[in-house]
Amino acid sequence: MAEADSNADSDFYQNEMRQCGGGHYKLESLVGKGSYGLVFKAVDTTTGEFVAVKRVHEEILHGNSALTVRRIWQEIFVNCYLDHPNIIYLRDILRPQSSKFSTLYMIFDFMEIDLSKVLKNRDEDFSEDHVKWIMCQVLRALDYVHKCGIVHRDVTPSNLLLSQECDVKLCDFGLARDNGGHEMTEYVVMRWYRAPELVMEDSEYAAAVDVWACGCIMGQMFNKNAPLFRGESKVKQLDAIIKIIGTPLDEDLEAVGCKNARTYVRTRLMNRQRVNFKTFFSKPEGGELPPEAINLLEKMLVFNPKKRISVSDALAHPYLHDTNQWFEENLPANVPPQLIDLEMPDDKEDVTTIKKLITEQIDKLKQRNEAKRAKQEKRVDAVDDVERSSKTARDSCPFGKVLSEDLFKDLDGEEDDDIDDYEDCWD
Numbered sequence: 001m002a003e004a005d006s007n008a009d010s011d012f013y014q015n016e017m018r019q020c021g022g023g024h025y026k027l028e029s030l031v032g033k034g035s036y037g038l039v040f041k042a043v044d045t046t047t048g049e050f051v052a053v054k055r056v057h058e059e060i061l062h063g064n065s066a067l068t069v070r071r072i073w074q075e076i077f078v079n080c081y082l083d084h085p086n087i088i089y090l091r092d093i094l095r096p097q098s099s100k101f102s103t104l105y106m107i108f109d110f111m112e113i114d115l116s117k118v119l120k121n122r123d124e125d126f127s128e129d130h131v132k133w134i135m136c137q138v139l140r141a142l143d144y145v146h147k148c149g150i151v152h153r154d155v156t157p158s159n160l161l162l163s164q165e166c167d168v169k170l171c172d173f174g175l176a177r178d179n180g181g182h183e184m185t186e187y188v189v190m191r192w193y194r195a196p197e198l199v200m201e202d203s204e205y206a207a208a209v210d211v212w213a214c215g216c217i218m219g220q221m222f223n224k225n226a227p228l229f230r231g232e233s234k235v236k237q238l239d240a241i242i243k244i245i246g247t248p249l250d251e252d253l254e255a256v257g258c259k260n261a262r263t264y265v266r267t268r269l270m271n272r273q274r275v276n277f278k279t280f281f282s283k284p285e286g287g288e289l290p291p292e293a294i295n296l297l298e299k300m301l302v303f304n305p306k307k308r309i310s311v312s313d314a315l316a317h318p319y320l321h322d323t324n325q326w327f328e329e330n331l332p333a334n335v336p337p338q339l340i341d342l343e344m345p346d347d348k349e350d351v352t353t354i355k356k357l358i359t360e361q362i363d364k365l366k367q368r369n370e371a372k373r374a375k376q377e378k379r380v381d382a383v384d385d386v387e388r389s390s391k392t393a394r395d396s397c398p399f400g401k402v403l404s405e406d407l408f409k410d411l412d413g414e415e416d417d418d419i420d421d422y423e424d425c426w427d
Helices: 002-019 067-080 116-118 128-146 208-221 232-247 249-256 259-268 291-300 311-316 322-329 351-378 380-395
Strands: 025-033 039-046 049-056 088-095 104-109 160-162 166-169
Touching: 002 025, 002 259, 025 049, 067 088, 067 104, 067 116, 067 351, 088 351, 116 160, 128 160, 128 166, 128 208, 128 311, 128 322, 208 291, 208 311, 232 259, 249 259, 291 311
Parallel strands: none
Antiparallel strands: 025 039, 039 049, 049 104, 088 104, 160 166
16 A cells, blocks of 8 residues: 555656656656655656656745745755766756746756765775765865855765765755855754854854864764764753863863853863874774874864864865875866855745745756756767766776665665754753
8 A cells, every 4th residue: 555655646746747847857766755855766868867856845835934945045046056076966946837836846966875874884884095085075065165155054974975986975055155254043954063163052153164064974984983972952962072072272162152152161061181083083994093084083173163174174184185186187176166145035035035036046047057058069079078087087996886785775765864953052
């Protein structure tokens, strides 16, 4: 009966896509679901390529939550300007012609799995080289994003998509903001990957929050795939951070967070010593990490965001320099980064108004994609040469296939498991 219901649902969505002008996309299977919608694996029958189809729940587009609809607009807006090998590419958007639409399909490049599912599989072994390979791609994506003046704000393993060959693409720009350092809400990033300034409710933060998240992910891969900071609430999250990196100097504490959070540290978390990273972390294949790896982790997991290493400097760090150089020579950015003026819809604007802005942005996205296709058609031979060159370079990389085929079985319809909270504060 469940299988029959699933087939009926698939037929419904397939017909709905056809009515939105997407009849050339053939749905194959449901691969994920979360609070915002469903994700299907599909085939673009015009090219034979696999794509990911994200269907936004009609309750969101037909409801009264302007904040949620604003996130959808934001993801479309930012994706209009990004074109990098390590950032997921938004290929198309389907919607009914009516301005009162309650259905939306977003078509992305298809990637087999996300890093969170790989990390949960404790039988899957990374080598140290694989960690370099993955982290370098994540940092390259963020370097591009930051040079566009954007902070991702939601860098978690769930938002890092992987192929079986260990290619990485950063996704989900629904929480992205410009890097102006002005006031922003703290309700971002799955709790375990939040920087201290977010946990302590600092209203002003910038690109350094993405660097902290990268340090958490890199450290997790050197910690038997277990998250470094596993707080069950905001207060316990700060406890977990201080337990590992130690109590910050007073000058660093004064630079971060709200007054009540700083008071909590001074009264409850003083005189905590940082753990010895050399003994705390280890290579996935066993043995001590090289000093360069320890040094990079120490520079990423810095309490004071102003003293935290930048993404560009992390890529130039001795631990990642050679790997990054390989990418520079073989897989550069498709389009140079350009500053993005992220003018958010006014908080007072209602769902109907924001949906009109979404329609305008969809038109701009289609124009961008059509211009790119036309440009490629004029230089088919050159594109083929580039693709052959990239494939040859990719095949010659020293790591080969890292992810076992077993990881890609029985993943249909898995629920997202982001952990966020409103339940506690520093008041």
